[in-house]
Structures are given as C-alpha cells and as structure tokens.
Amino acid sequence: GESVGLHLPTLSVQEGDNSIINCAYSNSASDYFIWYKQESGKGPQFIIDIRSNMDKRQGQRVTVLLNKTVKHLSLQIAATQPGDSAVYFCAQGPNRLAFGKGIQVVVIP
Amino acid sequence: NAGVTQTPKFQVLKTGQSMTLQCAQDMNHNSMYWYRQDPGMGLRLIYYSASEGTTDKGEVPNGYNVSRLNKREFSLRLESAAPSQTSVYFCASSPPNEKLFFGSGTQLSVL
Numbered sequence: 001g002e003s004v005g006l007h008l009p010t011l012s013v014q015e016g017d018n019s020i021i022n023c024a025y026s027n028s029a030s031d032y033f034i035w036y037k038q039e040s041g042k043g044p045q046f047i048i049d050i051r052s053n054m055d056k057r058q059g060q061r062v063t064v065l066l067n068k069t070v071k072h073l074s075l076q077i078a079a080t081q082p083g084d085s086a087v088y089f090c091a092q093g094p095n096r097l098a099f100g101k102g103i104q105v106v107v108i109p
Numbered sequence: 110n111a112g113v114t115q116t117p118k119f120q121v122l123k124t125g126q127s128m129t130l131q132c133a134q135d136m137n138h139n140s141m142y143w144y145r146q147d148p149g150m151g152l153r154l155i156y157y158s159a160s161e162g163t164t165d166k167g168e169v170p171n172g173y174n175v176s177r178l179n180k181r182e183f184s185l186r187l188e189s190a191a192p193s194q195t196s197v198y199f200c201a202s203s204p205p206n207e208k209l210f211f212g213s214g215t216q217l218s219v220l
Contacts, residue, residue, distance in 0.1 A: 008149060032206060034208055041214075042213060042214070043113075043199055043201075043211035043212055043213045043214050044152070044199070044209075044211045045211070046208045046209075046210070049208055089151060089152065091152075093206065094206040096154060096157060096167065097154075097209060098154075099144075099151045099152040099153075100151055101149060101150060101151040102151055
C-alpha cells in the first residue's frame with residue numbers, strides 16, 4: 001500500500017504475473033475514486049475510475065475494487081507488461097481530487 | 110488532439126524573480142487545476158477554478174496567484190520565486206466530478 005516518506009514504496013512484478021496495488025483513503029465522504037499512471041517525465045494518465053455505488057469495475061487488463069467499509073481501494077493489472085512500469089496514484093473526489101503519494105511498479109522481464 | 114498544453118516545459122529562476130506558467134485546454138472543460146509534484150509527496154493542489162471567473166485555494170496556495178483568463182486558459186504566477194517552489198507543476202482540466210486530464214508538466218528550478 002501507499003505510505004509517507006521521500007522514497008516511494010516499490011512493487012516488483014514478474015512480467016506476465018498479475019499486479020495488485022493497494023490504497024487506503026481517508027475521507028469516508030468521497031464518492032469518486034480514480035487511478036492514474038505516471039511514466040517518467042510525463043503527466044499522470046487516467047487508468048480507471050469507480051463511484052461509491054459500485055464495488056468493482058473492469059477495464060482493459062485492469063480492475064478496480066472498492067471496499068468502503070475499510071476505506072480501501074485496489075488496482076489489479078492482469079498479465080503485467082514492461083510498459084506497465086510506472087508510478088501509480090490513487091485519488092479520491094469529487095472535484096478537488098486528493099492524491100496519494102504513489103507506488104512505483106517495476107516489471108521484471 | 111492537443112488536450113492540455115503547458116508552457117514552458119523547463120524554467121530556471123533566481124530567488125526573487127517572477128514568472129507565469131501558462132496552461133490552455135481545448136476540451137471545453139469548466140474546471141481547471143494547478144498541482145505541484147515533489148519527490149515522495151504525490152500531487153498537491155495549489156489552486157483550482159471550477160468555472161470561468163472563479164478561483165479557489167487548494168492545499169498549498171501560499172506564494173502563488175492564478176488567473177482564469179477565459180474558459181480555455183488558466184495561468185499560475187510566482188511573484189517572488191523561492192527555492193521551496195522548485196518542483197514540477199502540472200495543469201489539469203476536467204468536466205464537473207469527472208476525471209482530470211493533465212498536461213505534460215513544467216519543471217521549475219529556483220536557485
């Protein structure tokens with residue numbers, strides 16, 4: 001999961017394995033949750049979002065799970081590829097999105 | 110499809126100098142945002158504008174001013190730059206309560 005500090009937590013994943021990235025959020029009033037991917041030197045790029053009336057949403061190779069009871073959000077990436085290496089951020093809304101500090105995902109060929 | 114365009118991409122300032130970061134979006138979004146990103150700190154909201162003519166402070170507004178010039182453009186001004194403002198700055202835009210679209214960032218160094 002995400003944590004404070006100057007150094008990003010890192011998740012190392014073997015190419016082809018599934019990745020699970022976890023995020024604990026603080027504001028129980030939030031009704032919108034989103035995952036972003038940021039590659040080095042680029043702006044954050046939208047991956048997938050989910051609203052609080054859902055607990056699961058699937059995209060292409062990605063699934064977001066929302067557990068409102070324990071205020072936990074996770075991102076699952078199926079068959080991780082080298083192009084998935086990046087920093088991943090969770091954020092909660094609405095409107096003024098509050099971002100987590102990010103997790104570095106490293107895909108090992 | 111330009112999306113969100115930020116200029117400049119890189120800038121070096123001396124302490125006390127001023128500058129304006131420019132941002133424009135071509136997606137007809139009402140809301141626009143300025144974030145800063147520091148190592149290990151994630152993205153922190155500086156200012157945002159819910160619609161043309163309105164601006165509001167975010168989490169870290171001190172030392173910055175903004176102008177929502179029109180629906181397309183949202184600029185960020187540093188009146189007297191300080192080393193603590195060395196960071197990567199991102200502009201973003203969105204429809205109400207929807208995902209944000211980010212620009213490619215401005216890397217600013219204040220010496």
